[in-house]
Amino acid sequence: MSDLCQHSLTQVRDLLCAREVSATDATLACLTRIERTEPHLSALLHVAADQALDQARILDAKGPDPAQPLWGVPIILKDVVATVGMPTTCGSRMLEHFEPVCDAHCVTQLKAAGAIILGKANMDEFAMGSSTENSAYGPTKNPWNLAHVPGGSSGGSAASVAAGQCFASIGTDTGGSIRQPASFCGIVGMKPTYGRVSRRGLVAYGSSLDQAGPMTRTVRDCATVLQVIAGHDPLDSTSMTAPVPDYAGQITQALAQGGSLRGVRIGMPEEYWGQGLAAEVESTCRAALDLAVSLGAEIVPLSLPHTRYAIATSYILAMAEASSNLARFDGVRYGYRSAQAEDLQALYVNSRSEGFGEEVQRRIMLGTYVLSAGYYDAYYKKAAQVRRLIRQDFLDALQQCDVICGPASPTTAFALGENTTDPLQMYLKDVFTVALNLSGLPGLCLPVGLGADTGLPVGLQFFANTLQEESLLTVAARLEAHLPTLPMPGLPYVAGR
Numbered sequence: 216m217s218d219l220c221q222h223s224l225t226q227v228r229d230l231l232c233a234r235e236v237s238a239t240d241a242t243l244a245c246l247t248r249i250e251r252t253e254p255h256l257s258a259l260l261h262v263a264a265d266q267a268l269d270q271a272r273i274l275d276a277k278g279p280d281p282a283q284p285l286w287g288v289p290i291i292l293k294d295v296v297a298t299v300g301m302p303t304t305c306g307s308r309m310l311e312h313f314e315p316v317c318d319a320h321c322v323t324q325l326k327a328a329g330a331i332i333l334g335k336a337n338m339d340e341f342a343m344g345s346s347t348e349n350s351a352y353g354p355t356k357n358p359w360n361l362a363h364v365p366g367g368s369s370g371g372s373a374a375s376v377a378a379g380q381c382f383a384s385i386g387t388d389t390g391g392s393i394r395q396p397a398s399f400c401g402i403v404g405m406k407p408t409y410g411r412v413s414r415r416g417l418v419a420y421g422s423s424l425d426q427a428g429p430m431t432r433t434v435r436d437c438a439t440v441l442q443v444i445a446g447h448d449p450l451d452s453t454s455m456t457a458p459v460p461d462y463a464g465q466i467t468q469a470l471a472q473g474g475s476l477r478g479v480r481i482g483m484p485e486e487y488w489g490q491g492l493a494a495e496v497e498s499t500c501r502a503a504l505d506l507a508v509s510l511g512a513e514i515v516p517l518s519l520p521h522t523r524y525a526i527a528t529s530y531i532l533a534m535a536e537a538s539s540n541l542a543r544f545d546g547v548r549y550g551y552r553s554a555q556a557e558d559l560q561a562l563y564v565n566s567r568s569e570g571f572g573e574e575v576q577r578r579i580m581l582g583t584y585v586l587s588a589g590y591y592d593a594y595y596k597k598a599a600q601v602r603r604l605i606r607q608d609f610l611d612a613l614q615q616c617d618v619i620c621g622p623a624s625p626t627t628a629f630a631l632g633e634n635t636t637d638p639l640q641m642y643l644k645d646v647f648t649v650a651l652n653l654s655g656l657p658g659l660c661l662p663v664g665l666g667a668d669t670g671l672p673v674g675l676q677f678f679a680n681t682l683q684e685e686s687l688l689t690v691a692a693r694l695e696a697h698l699p700t701l702p703m704p705g706l707p708y709v710a711g712r
């Protein structure tokens with residue numbers, strides 16, 4: 216039954232609906248796959264085998280329901296997403312034994328759609344990182360090469376989907392944390408428009424930037440999951456009220472028209488295609504764009520002139536918001552409590568020093584600094600102003616084209632430990648992803664091939680205007696249909712495969 220794990224979400228969903236496989240079969244297939252791969256990958260922090268099998272049995276007894284688009288489909292959530300009856304650690308000691316009292320909005324939606332929540336995925340602590348090496352529970356390995364990182368911060372989710380442990384995962388993206396790991400692991404990842412998916416029940420990192428989104432093996436799978444988790448949530452004041460289109464239907468329609476990209480204008484910002492880009496990433500991405508041109512797309516050279524300020528702006532704002540969001544974890548109101556403290560002050564200091572890892576502490580200090588009196592204007596306020604300029608760059612560019620496109624990361628997945636000694640070096644890796652979150656616009660990363668030098672996956676990103684997720688999905692689906700299918704990672708280390 217482990218072959219089932221090679222299927223896309225859409226394929227397995229069709230088999231489930233036709234009752235050719237049961238929800239229990241699908242769950243057992245994933246559990247077997249997890250058992251075989253997990254000792255090598257460390258992608259997961261929690262596997263809810265019994266709960267998932269119970270849920271599968273209940274679904275099987277009731278039978279498939281056409282109103283439930285994810286009926287019987289096993290899904291894994293990044294461990295920043297609140298789940299009742301399962302821990303939600305955020306990859307931190309601070310929340311080691313935390314079990315939320317309610318599900319995140321997206322979890323409620325997934326369950327209502329018939330999905331089976333199989334477990335929780337590893338991540339950089341509080342979503343701060345680009346490699347999953349900042350997890351308090353150890354790093355996740357890239358299924359394509361175990362000596363390399365899976366990207367981050369949703370690295371556990373990406374590795375899990377790529378290795379076939381589940382059919383989809385929910386990640387979160389504050390500065391690239393869905394798109395960059397998707398790129399490193401050869402899967403599809405989408406950051407929807409800010410507010411398209413409710414943030415209720417996501418442990419906040421940078422509240423004005425955070426957005427949850429699907430991580431899947433195909434574009435259509437991404438559309439199906441987005442359809443379920445998107446929509447207005449009256450309990451999240453930043454959630455958008457716009458109706459949710461039929462994303463999967465739009466893809467079917469686009470492909471039925473022959474999959475041509477005629478008339479589609481793809482913007483190529485010069486800032487994303489120049490210096491610092493690894494040759495194998497550039498050539499693989501350009502080959503995909505040549506394919507787009509052969510399908511009728513028109514390439515529009517353009518500029519996003521404030522791109523060089525994006526990393527500084529993003530990190531200042533994210534750290535400032537994080538320092539405020541993480542203030543609640545003090546060992547009294549929330550989180551780990553130190554056993555050694557003579558007075559209240561010592562309790563706060565010891566709890567936070569022992570509960571938070573090094574990178575989180577660094578960011579809380581930097582975030583507090585940029586918000587402090589005397590520095591606020593120079594850092595936080597300035598960053599907020601530059602953010603407007605960056606957003607305007609995107610809006611201006613999107614007057615000239617339908618989607619903007621660039622690599623998701625300057626390199627393929629780097630080696631474990633390669634960037635851990637110099638935090639700035641790690642931050643600079645996010646050069647192609649952070650600006651999008653500042654703009655609030657949606658983006659999608661599509662695997663377009665394997666790098667000629669490393670043999671590791673390369674991801675191409677597309678950006679579109681507010682609520683234009685459908686443009687991203689239809690352009691990516693048409694390209695995907697003409698690209699050679701990326702095999703699943705070889706997993707030579709899995710015995711009995």
Ligand code: GLN
Nearest residue numbers: 342343344389390391392
């Ligand atoms: N890598 C970026 C950071 O460390 C973005 C992380 C994210 O999107 N959560 O802040």
